[in-house]
Amino acid sequence: MRPSFFHHLHPPTIPADQARWRHTLGAGGTAVFLMLILGVTGILEMFYYIPTPEEAALSVQTITYHVPFGGFIRNLHYWSAQILLIVSAIHLLRVVFTAAYSHPRRFNYLLGLALFVLSILLDFTGYILRWDVDICYPLLTGTNLIKTIPFIGDFFHRLAIGGGEACSTGLLRMYVWHIFGLTLPIIILGIWHAFRVRRDGGIAVPPPQARTDNARISRNELVRREVLAMFIVGIALILLSSSVPAPIAPAMDSTPAAIREAASQSAKAPWFFLWVQQMLKWGDPFIFGIVIPFGILILVAIIPYIFPKPADSDIGTWFPKSNRLAQITMGLVSLIVILLTLLANAN
Amino acid sequence: MQTKPSTFHFLLFIISGLLLVTLSLVWWNSSRHPAPIPLTPTLSGETEYCITCHADLPEISASHPVETFGCVSCHGGERLALNADLAHSAMRGGANPSDLSVVETSCGGSNCHSGSEADDRHHIQRVTTSVQSTYAGAISNILFTFGAQPDLTARFGIAAVTDENTKTGITSLQAFDPVSANHPSIQKFGEECLTCHLHAEPREGEAFARETGCAACHSTETHTLTTAISYTQCNACHNRGNYDLRTMTFIERTDHATTRLQDYYQPIAQFTQCEYTLDCVDCHTRSEVMGDGDIHNDQASIEYVQCKTCHGTLDELPRTKKLTDPNDIAFTLAFLNPVVELKLGDTILVTEKGEPLWNTRVLPDGTYEMIGKATKQYFTFNPVMGSACEQKPDEQESHYCHECHAVEK
Structure with missing residues (x-):
């Protein structure tokens, strides 16, 4: 039988090791599946969402309460987006903790990291599109943080929200960034990332001579496993979406004064930026809101370049000795982000 | 390790069944909610869904028909929300939009009950x-x-x-x-x-x-x-x-x-x-x-209606006014609480400040009638002038009248 299109997307055979759940945690595949769901549900939402300050929150309410299964579709979109961030973080940790970023996969590591950053930005812009009273604090804080960057801050601020006050041109900018400006790059980089996985020799495993198990599986088997995994993730997502609704709040009044007022009433960042909000309490917004988060990002990005190259036989094995420094660095970064998040949530 | 095609098909069958079950759960969940009932008040033209849950409330008043005003123009709230918490979250004054902290935007909105003294909307x-x-x-x-x-x-x-x-x-x-x-x-x-x-x-x-x-x-x-x-x-x-x-x-x-x-x-x-x-x-x-729009020192400085407002004194009949202007405020007040059918040409009593006592009328024989504003009871009463009353013209506070007319319990 000639392979179908979907089978053809996979190599004819791969080492069995590369497809083991305990090795990959299924994170990359789940991320792809979630992105597909995000694309489909996002397009469905676009049929009703109206990106104007007067109508935005009302159109979200229309989707949630009046469009048949609109609330469910919105919940699917919301939960897929939240879980995507968690799954992406797990994927990143797996790659570092198994030394999978090592040559020849250093460039793909950067591509993956870019995809992670784009996912965070997509989550943030999607959050802002609700345009209700609870998004005022992140909208104001997020856009004002950009302005604190010396020399180029004003330019990027204009790029993000289009000049004027956040309330006037901001929503349309956020919408276009969300639908087009961030989505197009994530599609292109995502395809590139998947292509590079194959080009770099598949998922990182020890070289053939260091493997204990040289068994291989066919693309048919791989597709079967993927289908079953998609079904399981899909069922979990449906259960979550039908029982826990996505957050929604009263429509906001889109005047600068009203946005500032609402921001002070409900000063809470979305959960994935709580760690930055916690640091902002400590002082200079440029240092704590821009320099440190970007410093952390750069530190994570240069892990494959600054630390000693892991031994070839260690690549694709969990917590190898030759990779200790990178594991400690990544572990500390994760720990700090998690602690700051918990601290912000407790306050 | 390869999964046998038959095992795979069996797993696929089981898991497809599970997917169907969860999808029917979603359908069941969404069909449990009552069907939304829209209302588009003519005043705002913006559809609201409050009566999905609140259809049992009585109409607030004949002057505020729900088809015209809807709920949101007075109460605020999220007109499209079908979740009680969200729908009620932005309501003005909780359940009472006439609370003085929000009254300007609710009762006073669109210059309904707020405005200039000249057009009596203040x-x-x-x-x-x-x-x-x-x-x-x-x-x-x-x-x-x-x-x-x-x-x-x-x-x-x-x-x-x-x-x-x-x-x-x-x-x-x-x-x-x-x-x-x-x-x-x-x-x-x-x-x-x-x-x-x-x-x-x-x-x-x-x-x-x-x-x-x-x-x-x-x-x-x-x-x-x-x-x-x-x-x-x-x-x-x-x-x-x-x-x-x-x-x-x-x-x-x-x-x-x-x-x-x-x-x-x-x-x-x-x-x-x-x-x-x-x-x-x-x-x-x-x-x-x-109130009359001015800040007053105390209750005594705004209260002025006395017994003589309706009954007059020995020297004077109470003040009256013949209704000749169809826009007279008396007609508006009688329209809002229709206990009496005032007609052009009717003569009613007015207070010393000229406020209409619109539920009274002068009868042809020189006596007066009054219809209770809340009870719709019918009363007739006489002027003091021409009676055997022994009051002095400068003693008009109620306690002087009580000396003779007080009823003992």
């Missing part, structure tokens, strides 16, 4: 400057009594209020802050005696039950607004007990009145038949009760 300005809302007389009395101010001139109100076009000489009142007062009795007054103005939640107990703001007087039952305000509504504040100025406490009435006569006045007061038969609003006018 109801909210009248209420917020009135003694029912400022409590100015009581506050200045207490401050004067305990040495905190040198005279009885009002300086403080429950909330700060200004009146740029004052006719009374009082241009503004500062917000009263009993907590920072230096006399314990004033502080006690603040704790115990500030539940009788329109900003305040009432005291606990059924006898005191009322809303705040406009609804304190105009809402006699759940979700109704009326201008036919019965004496029992006024009694929620005005006839429920006494103040003990030594201990600064309020002592509730303990008697349980069984008749109107017993209920109307407390034992020590004197009253005449019309005072316990009519409702307060049959005599006391709009400007006396709701």
Whole structure:
């Protein structure tokens, strides 16, 4: 039988090791599946969402309460987006903790990291599109943080929200960034990332001579496993979406004064930026809101370049000795982000 | 390890079944909710879904038909939300949009009950400057009594209020802050005696039950607004007990009145038949009760209707007015509380300030008729002039009339 299109997307055979759940945690595949769901549900939402300050929150309410299964579709979109961030973080940790970023996969590591950053930005812009009273604090804080960057801050601020006050041109900018400006790059980089996985020799495993198990599986088997995994993730997502609704709040009044007022009433960042909000309490917004988060990002990005190259036989094995420094660095970064998040949530 | 195709197909079958079950769960979950009921009020043209849950509420009043006003134009809230928390989250004044903290945007919105004195739309300005809302007389009395101010001139109100076009000489009142007062009795007054103005939640107990703001007087039952305000509504504040100025406490009435006569006045007061038969609003006018737009020193300086307003004196008949203008305010008031069919050419009584007593009419034989605003009872009454009354022209306060006309319980 000639392979179908979907089978053809996979190599004819791969080492069995590369497809083991305990090795990959299924994170990359789940991320792809979630992105597909995000694309489909996002397009469905676009049929009703109206990106104007007067109508935005009302159109979200229309989707949630009046469009048949609109609330469910919105919940699917919301939960897929939240879980995507968690799954992406797990994927990143797996790659570092198994030394999978090592040559020849250093460039793909950067591509993956870019995809992670784009996912965070997509989550943030999607959050802002609700345009209700609870998004005022992140909208104001997020856009004002950009302005604190010396020399180029004003330019990027204009790029993000289009000049004027956040309330006037901001929503349309956020919408276009969300639908087009961030989505197009994530599609292109995502395809590139998947292509590079194959080009770099598949998922990182020890070289053939260091493997204990040289068994291989066919693309048919791989597709079967993927289908079953998609079904399981899909069922979990449906259960979550039908029982826990996505957050929604009263429509906001889109005047600068009203946005500032609402921001002070409900000063809470979305959960994935709580760690930055916690640091902002400590002082200079440029240092704590821009320099440190970007410093952390750069530190994570240069892990494959600054630390000693892991031994070839260690690549694709969990917590190898030759990779200790990178594991400690990544572990500390994760720990700090998690602690700051918990601290912000407790306050 | 390869999965056998047959095992895979079996797993796929099981898991597809699970997917179907979860999808039917979603369908069942969404079909459990009641079908949304839309309403597009003609005034706003914006569809709202409040009556999906609130279809059982009575119409608020004949002047506010739900097809015209809907719910959101007064109550606020999220008109599209079908989740109770979200739908109610942005409501003005909770369940009472007439609370004085939000009344300007609810009752006063779109210049409905807020506006200029010239077109008589300044109801909210009248209420917020009135003694029912400022409590100015009581506050200045207490401050004067305990040495905190040198005279009885009002300086403080429950909330700060200004009146740029004052006719009374009082241009503004500062917000009263009993907590920072230096006399314990004033502080006690603040704790115990500030539940009788329109900003305040009432005291606990059924006898005191009322809303705040406009609804304190105009809402006699759940979700109704009326201008036919019965004496029992006024009694929620005005006839429920006494103040003990030594201990600064309020002592509730303990008697349980069984008749109107017993209920109307407390034992020590004197009253005449019309005072316990009519409702307060049959005599006391709009400007006396709701304010006239000026800040007044105390209750006594705004109350002016006396026995002679309707009955005249030995020398004078009460003032009357022939209705010749179809836009006369008397027709509007009679339209809002249709107990009497006023016609052009009718002659009605008017007060000394010219306010229409629109539920009265002069009869051809020179006597008068009155229809109770809340009870629709029919009364006739006579002028003093030409009677055997022995009153002196300069003794017109009610206690002089009570000397002969008081009814004993």
